Amino acid sequence: MSSAFKRRLLIPIAAAGVVGLALTGCTGDTQQSAEDTDCSEYESYGTFDGDEVTISGTIVETEADRLIASWADFATCTDITIDYQGSRDFEGNIAQLAEGGNAPDIGIVPQPGLVSLLAENGYLQPAPAEVEANTDEFWSPDWKAYSTFDDVFYGAPMLASVKGYIWYSPAEFEEKGYETPTTLDELMELTETIAADGDHLPWCAGMESGDATGWPGTDWIEDFVLREAGPDVYDQWVNHEIPFNDTAIVGAFDSAGEILKNSEYIDTESLISTPFQEGGLPILDGQCSLHHQASFYEVNWGEGVEVAPDGDVYAFLMPPADADDPLAVTGGGETVVAFETSDAITAVLTHMSSDTFANLRVEQGGTVSANTGVDPSLASSPLLEDTIEILQDPDATFRYDGSDLMPGAVGSNSFWKGIVGWLSGDSTQQTVDAIESSWPQ
Structure with missing residues (x-):
């Protein structure tokens, strides 16, 4: 896959959730033994006599249960106790925890920019050779580059998402004769028809x-930049080789604004106050x-909602500017990094970078991975x-979510705040000028 690749893959909860696994098959409720498990897949790891490995990340609730189930057999067969803690505050707190010597053994980090920050401050351990070998085998070089800084590789990718899906009701499209658009112009024509x-x-x-x-508004801008200006301009924008207020970025804001700032097309009054999890319901x-939202939004539809071409909801990708343009998408994912070293930590990291783990997690449901062994x-x-x-298409152009690659002062600060101000009435030029001025010198 060609690329030069948001976080929020999971639903936030009101308070941190803690789940643990100690030789169990789920979340600590059901004890199982190696005698009850096919351990042939894990013999090469050896056994560890109950060594404990702690893991933290943003993954919570049902998704945390699915994550834990994906390493349950590995934990049983290797006799490693894996304790996982998921928290909505992980991103905001992990650097402070690392500085105080209180970081977990392993972190599941949803932003390359945060991985870079943790690495620059000396908190991370370089990835073990076994993890690097798995990454070289199962991911494209671009994916590896997102966690490589100053020529040091720090961790393998885990899950992934593709942004720019547009969710819809197949029944409504069939009833009203709506066609899936093949260009951005056709998308606007469909919008006008529905209105x-x-x-x-x-x-x-x-x-x-x-x-x-x-x-969520930054995703709109990123999708328009990629489709209207192309991947080279997208890369220049993310790397600040062109300013944030470049005409190409102004154009992307204006294109998104044709929908997001038009009360005939969307409820502009409730847009900012509506939780993103409820946005498409x-x-x-x-x-x-x-509804414009990533592949991970599937988990938000709720029990009993069928996601299928003839189901309750389905989605098509935001179309290109021209029907002949090659496939180009944005997306995101997580990186699995280590704050400590031990043989047990290396074993867990190696398993989580393997095609075995990726297939087990995908089989649990609700997510995907860019691991080519899936x-x-x-x-x-x-x-x-x-x-x-x-994600596995070598001819597809893939770009990591731009705001996650930008410096934190921009990507997770002025860009997010700029979207809120823009949707509240600020002009496009006022918005992009303010974000440009916030870029670290």
């Missing part, structure tokens, strides 16, 4: 995400037709199967 039909507003969305409010009630047929929906195939 003219008058049943409801064409689009729905939610920008609220606590301290990260505004981030009005589709299920026939209150809107289109069998797409294991995905929990046709959409996620398609997503894996996109």
Whole structure:
């Protein structure tokens, strides 16, 4: 996959959740022994007599249970006790914990920029050779580059997402004769058609995400930059080789604003206050037709909602500017890094960088991985199967979420805040000028 690759892969909770695994098959509720488990896949790791490895990350609730289940057999067969703690505050607190010597053994970090910060401050251990070998085998060089700084490789990718999906109701499209657009112009024509039909507003969305409010809007901008200006300009923008207020970025804001700032197309009054998890749910009630959100949004639809071409909801990728343009998508993922070293930590890191782990996690449902050893047929929906195939397509142009690659002062600060101000009435030029002025010198 060619690339020059957000976080928020999971639903935040009101307070930190703690889950642990000690030789169990799920979340500590069911004891199992190696005699009950096929351990042939894990013999090369050896056994560790109950050595404990702690892991932390942003993954919580159901997704945490699925993560734990993905290493359950490994833990049983190697006799390693793995304690996982998921918290919505992981990103904000991990540097402080590391500085105080209180970091977990392993961190699942959802932003390359945060990996870079932790590495620059000397908190991270270089990845073991076994992890680097797995990464070289199962990921593209671009993925490896996202966790390589000053020629030191710090950790393997884990899960992934593809951004720029537009969710819709297949039943509504069939009933009203709506066609999936093949260009951005056709997407706007579809928007105008839905608005003219008058049943409801064409689009729905939610920008609220606590301290990260505004981030869904950055995804819109990134998708328009990639499709309208192309991958080279996208890279120049992310690396600040062109200023944030370059005409190409102004154009992307204006294109997104044709929808996001138009009260005939979207509920502009509730846009900022609506939690992003709830942003697309009005589709299920026939209150809107289109919702721009990543592949990971599938987990938000709720129990009993079928995600399929003929199901309750499905999605198509935001189309290119020209129908003949090659496939180009944005996305995100996590990196598994270590703050400490031990043989048991190396074993856990190696397992989590393997195709075995990736297939087990995908089989648990609700997510995908860019690991090339993943069998797409294991995905929990046709959409996620398609997503894996996109991630494995060597001809697809893939770019990591831009705000996650930018310096924290911009990507997770002025850009998010700028989106909120822009949606509240600030002009495009005022917004991009302010974000440009915040870029670290």
